[in-house]
Amino acid sequence: MPEKMQFTKARIAALEPVPGKRITVYDLEQKGLCIRVTPAGAKAFYCVRKVEGKVEWVRIGDAAAVTIETARNTTAKIVNDIAAGTNPAEQKRIRKAEMTFSDLFAEWVKECKAKGKKSLGNDERNYRLHLQGIAKKKLSDIERQHIRTLHRKIGTASGIYQANRVLALTRAVFNFGIKALDIPGLTNPAAGLKMHREESRDRRLHPDEMPKFFEALAAEENPDMRDYVMLSLLTGARRSNVQAMHWQEIHLERRTWTIPGSKAKAKDNITVPLTTAAIEVLQARAEANGAQGWVFPGAGKTGHLVEPKKGWQRLLQRAGIEDLRLHDLRRSLASFQIDAGVSLAVIGKGLGHHSQQTTAVYARLAQDPVADAWQKGTDAILVAAGVKKTAEVVPMKKLPGHRKSAIS
Incomplete structure (x- = not known):
């Protein structure tokens, strides 16, 4: 086996492997170029040079492909780079060790969990659904144009609101790498990219939609879906809080549901009044399933109900209602309360809103007017649904499709 030869296609093809030994043959024409043959017969080109007293092997590629x-x-280029003071092998090692976006996102998630970030579940879902295209890319390979194109694509496929949330997430993850991890040379390709213009959403269930909405709800065969939607409407709570409602948070005698600060967006406990209709739904669930653990248990890793997208779409199709989201139920209760003359301050306290302008007002409010406001709001909903007359107290058992509760 020659140690050196003039490389030709035929001569390289004629190189035979040696059992138990990797052999190296150098090119007579280009200094530093060699081919290595493994015992299994694999052949690859390398550039071999001494850099700062150390022999570096820079792999160029398989002989069958290059x-x-x-x-x-x-x-020749590698030799020139070394002469100019660059170590290609070291650059390759650094490159190999460089974080991918997936690596950085995992570190960001750890930080968010430590800080108790409330919307982390949504962020992880957006990463899983929309950011897999850049997940395995090295951070230095992700360019501004990649993020701009991704933002535009999501806007077309999933809507401008979703696209903006993903852009904001990408920006936050890169900023974490820059500010918290101090990754050398890292820049934020999402910085400064313009968000899609969002219109403030004011969708609610209108009075004329209530009868068909309740009819569709009464026809729903899944009792968890019926109760979940009803309690979302009657409490005005965020959908994530209703999904993770726990019996330890419910006090039926006091007619209250206390959402702990660990689950609340503003990190303060929220006391939600339970109206007569809400109490009846909960009592029916307690009788049917017991009052231990999650109010809406689920088979997934959370242990409780998660976003029931298919059930919600089925309900809307049955009701013939368009462009209504689960979160709009929260806005619907507040709208009916306003229509009933309830003050914004009282509504804000029950909904758990938190701002510098209104916090002092909420703190001075007693719970009685808040509970009264929730009763007025749910009464107005039931009147609009056609199952109750104004100022008339009608048991929930008289609602259409009732068994143990209005939607059981």
Whole structure:
């Protein structure tokens, strides 16, 4: 086996492997270029040079895929780079160790969990659904144009609101890498990219929609879905809080549901009044399933109900209602309360809103007017649904499709 030879396609093809030994043959034409043959017969081109007293092997590629001419040109460039003070092998090692976006996102998630970030579940879902295209890319390979194109694509496929949330998430993850991890040379390709213009959403269930909405709800065969939607409407709570409602948070005698600060967006406990209709739904669930653990248990890793998208779409189709989201139920209760003459301050306290302008007002409010406001709001909903007359107290058992509760 020659140690050196003029590389040709035929001569390289004629190189035979040696059992138990990797052999190296150098090119007579290009200094530093060699080919290595493994005992299994694999052949690859390398550039071999001494850099700062250390022999560095820079792999160029498989001999079956890289031409001799390309191998020589690449070797010549590496030799010139070394002469100029650059170590290609070291750069390759740094490159190999560089974080991918997936690596950075995992570190960001750890930080968010430690800080108790409330919307982390949504962020992880957006990453899983929309950011897999850049997940395995090295951070230095992710360019501004990649993020701009992704933002535009999501806007077309999933809507401008979703696209903006993903852009904001990407920006936050890169900022974390820059500010918290101090990754050398890292820049934020999402910084400064313009969000899609969002219109303030004011969708609610209108009085004329209530009868068909309640009819569709009464026809729903899944009792968890019926009760979940009803309690979302009657409490005005955020959908994530209703999904994770726990019996330890419910006090039926006091007619209250206390959402702990660990689950609340503003990190303060929220006391939600339970109206007569809400109490009846909960009592029916307690009788049917017991009052232990989650109010809406689920088979997933959370242990409780998660976003029931299919059930919600089924309900809307049955009711013939369009462009209504689960979160709009929260806005619907507040709208009916306003229509009933309830003050914004009272509504804000029950909904758990938190701002510098209104916090002092909420703190001075007693719970009685808040509970009264929730009763007025749910009464107005039931009147609009056609199952109750104004100022008339009608048991929930008289609602259409009732068994143990209005939607059981």
